[in-house]
Amino acid sequence: MIQHHPPGIRFHHSLSSVAHRLMDALIIVLGLWSCVEILGVSWSSHYAAVALLATVLFMVGAESTDLYHFWRQMPVLYVWALVGVGLLIVGYATKSTSDFSRLAMSLWAVGTPLGLIGYRLALRKLLSFLHMRGFSMQTVAIGGANAHGCQFAQYLQRNPALGLRLLGFFDDREPGYGDDRLPSNLPAPLLGSFQDLVEYAYSGRIDVVYILLPLKAQDRIAQLIQRLADAPVAVYLVPDFFVFDLLHAQWINIGNMPTISIFETPLSGVNGLAKRVEDVVLSMLILVLIAAPMVVIALAVKRSSPGPVLFKQTRYGLDGRKINIWKFRTMTVCEDGNQVVQAQRNDRRVTPLGAFLRRTSLDELPQFFNVLMGQMSIVGPRPHAVAHNEQYRKLIPGYMLRHKVKPGITGWAQINGWRGETEVIEKMQKRVEYDLWYIRHWSLRVDLQIVAYTALRVLWDREAY
Template structure:
């Protein structure tokens, strides 16, 4: 559950502090490098730094880098925004050097090192600051007294989040509910008092005993919510709504706007904007590198396929890709037949259709290597939900809840389900449901680091996986 960002005086102070420290780190890193490389500080360095500061201030403004999140950890997505802002600075400086024909005046080694280490320094600094502030809040510094309106399942879940994450500095003082004036609500970490009704909440807010109010009432209680917000507007407490649709299974939920109306996505792809660009660059760079490494082995594999049985070298099968559109997925042929109709029978253990050489390719996943070309074409990704035959999609979409949501992203050569053991034959509905569960978890939690982790795990898993045949 996402906790809203703070936009009050605290946010302004934190934002100003971060901007100043970021600028100091940018300048300090270049100065330190000039010392290490035994170069004098020249006027040219001052000009570069001034341009870098100007470009950085503009870039971070548009990338929303200085959001103050008390209720969430500094995630990889925040680091990617910071990296995107710094990339803008680098491209801007390179363009200025090219346009002014002055690139020869600058040390390439010095500035290349500066371009690389500066975002790392900024990221480490922000990560350390996040940990430091969290530890301070655990010890009672800079905390906020939080009231939860609604002693319901949603309210209980919200309270558990606060209790399990003291680094947030959000200290729940209790529940307020018009239906239960007093009592206890048992939670995982201990009971929290239901200390009053909504009139008591207004009174305590006026007395300054509460800093923040989280309204966790059902959407059908619109009248009560409106009345409560109107009364709380006569106090200085911060008020947040926790809509009860957050109790549903959301897929990459995020806030947005349509005109001046706020909207929330219930199911959406994580690959919009900068994240989509990062994902595509990851695919192009790594797929290109992998293809260069395996080009020669692929030639020998092709010879082995041709000698193992008559038929084409590459098996092309129709599968569903991004947004459910049909794509053609390539694999080295491993069977003596090549099925791609309305009914496709999955390979089973000791399947007579699989050739001896094909069994080796399937066991080691070497038959998937032609899909690197699919990745470069843009039909697939290195990491994502594994594509299923069209016939299997049409079968399982009617039996597995939220099945088609896996097509909110491009299919992958490997995925979170595969590295967690859900690879190979799905001879029962439970197995397919578990695979879909991991596919949706991947979409919900995507990050560049998760992709790299999955790729790393895949290298070790394919050679010992007993589920592929």
């Protein structure tokens, strides 16, 4: 039986990714060793352990931010900052901070991200320099002048370091307007029909063909592939899966069978571990800072009105499983049944102290304990009342996809103003839209940005009451 293996460029890409990881590891380890040697400090097993731990933490963070899939420098700083926080926590937990030279560690903390970013910039400049002079350049053509093809072409043009020079488009349709015509503003010239593409391929004028026809054009795709079978070119099919409403789509190999996930959580494997570490570390730090204010709030709630200090609510958590979350009580009644009336402006059920707590989001501080328990995350879609979930899941397509991640104390929808009462369905639709955007684009960097914006936009929000 013939074994079909992935094309060589995939293997080359894999080797490239391994090389980047090895280079990052060398910069981290040799950077610490250099700082220690320059200052005349004795290298010990303690420094070796720190270098190893920092490398592991950096690799985990790099995977969660797709650092090795895109030419971006900012995630390097975010990941390295998280590495620093992790090392400090381990150092204080093991009471070993005194075993290290503060000057050496400081130089290493500053120098390493400069080395990591500098290496990336230098490599990118070198590749661009070589490609501009024709070294290792490949001439490519796109079969399919549609919106998907235009997006692909623009990506190639924005990334010359890929070494792919776009010659143009080929399509059997004629230029014009309308749904069945070609776009009027192609980013590269239209060079002819698919027959012309075949002739270009056989004449050696192109090296690579990317076919970007819609999935419904299966017969045309099969015919074009068959006609290119004997041409001296590499042929790639770029399927337009984006006709579906994908949620964190990714390729997964099951045996020798490639599959694509349609609805998937971004927080599986390494990403899930990174998210959990982020939640635990930030929650512990925040709880230390808010311990005294929480005691004051608890006493104030107890004295301001009769009833419990904390209010337990049932919500849907990860994968739609029910969880109990905690809040400081802000009302004279505690509703959490099959029918829940949302708080409204000037709601008589809200106590004067409760109005202040809700406006400043201080009523949600106990939920950091939910985060430590693993029921919630610091950042994620806000949990809705069970009654509201049952109502809106029937009205809004994709509503329950919010539960592909844990509910959060704050989220992308909240910092963009979509919080408070949802008296019309359009408001809930926008909230869900922003929640799904967060799931599709999740990264540690996005989480940290949301946490930072929360302090500015959510702690005093007129939409909360």
